[in-house]
Amino acid sequence: MTRRCVCPGSYDPVTLGHVDVIGRAAALYDEVVVAVLHNPAKQGTFTPQERQDLVVDACADLPNVRVELFGGRLLVDVCRELGAEAIVKGLRGGTDFAYELPMALMNRHLTGVETVFLPGDPQFGHVSSSLVKEVARHGGDISGLVTDRVRDALAERLAEG
Ligand code: PNS
Numbered sequence: 001m002t003r004r005c006v007c008p009g010s011y012d013p014v015t016l017g018h019v020d021v022i023g024r025a026a027a028l029y030d031e032v033v034v035a036v037l038h039n040p041a042k043q044g045t046f047t048p049q050e051r052q053d054l055v056v057d058a059c060a061d062l063p064n065v066r067v068e069l070f071g072g073r074l075l076v077d078v079c080r081e082l083g084a085e086a087i088v089k090g091l092r093g094g095t096d097f098a099y100e101l102p103m104a105l106m107n108r109h110l111t112g113v114e115t116v117f118l119p120g121d122p123q124f125g126h127v128s129s130s131l132v133k134e135v136a137r138h139g140g141d142i143s144g145l146v147t148d149r150v151r152d153a154l155a156e157r158l159a160e161g
Contacts, residue, residue, distance in 0.1 A: 005116070006084040008035040008075050012044045013150045014055045015132055017124030021090035024118055026062045033082050034059065038071040045133055045157060058147045076111040087113060092120040092128075 007022050011034075026032045034055050038048040046054065052069045059065045070078050079087065087107060091097050097117070104115035127145050136142050136154045143151060 002030045002083075004031040004033065004082060004084045005029040005086045005088045006033050006035050006075070006079050006082060007088050008037050008078070010039065010042070010044070010129070011036050011051045011055050012129050013046055013051060013132075013146065013154065014058045015124070015127045015129055015146050015150075016058075016144070017090065017092070017120055017127040018055075019058050019147075020121050020124055021088065021118055022059055022065060023062055025088040025116075026064050028088075028116075029086075030064060032062070032065045032088070033084060034065060034067040035075070035078055036067065036069045037073070037075065037078075038069065040072055046153070050153070054147070054150050054153060057149050074110070076107050076113055079107075079113045080111060085114070087115045089115060089117055090120040091117050092125045096120075 005025055007025055009018065011018065022032060022034055036048060036052045036055060044051070048069050048071065052067055055067045059067065075087065089100055091100065100115070100117065107113050107115060132142050132145050133154065137158055142154070
């Protein structure tokens with residue numbers, strides 16, 4: 001039986017911190033489905049399709065990872081449909097844990113699906129999609145925090161105004 005997990009997120013855009021966690025999940029499970037979950041209430045920097053494309057590119061070296069887009073769905077329903085036994089999330093620190101714990105408990109309450117937390121690599125402890133965007137917006141260098149393709153896509157998007 002294939003042991004499958006889901007790495008969910010908004011990925012607006014994917015960072016190297018995300019890629020580190022996805023890669024480590026790929027070493028633990030037979031198959032990882034990166035679920036790009038679009039929140040229609042949130043105006044993103046990238047469209048859901050663009051986010052998915054950037055994650056596909058960032059995970060190109062991980063053969064047991066696939067990337068799918070889900071809009072307006074409960075994560076637990078996505079997990080059930082995919083036959084995933086766990087949700088895998090990275091934790092950079094206590095603030096992430098405080099944010100993630102109620103969601104993990106709610107998801108387990110709803111369908112029994114477990115959440116597995118992986119400690120984020122400290123080299124990416126300061127890396128988030130929102131901070132990367134803020135630094136880029138003010139002309140800072142985000143090399144080494146995101147893939148080159150994300151860096152270039154962000155520069156292009158910000159130049160559009
Ligand atoms: O990258 P993010 O924005 O921290 O990811 C949050 C995400 C998308 C994983 C979370 O909002 C989510 O699971 N959304 C899907 C809708 C859902 O299931 N909501 C109830 C969560 S308990």
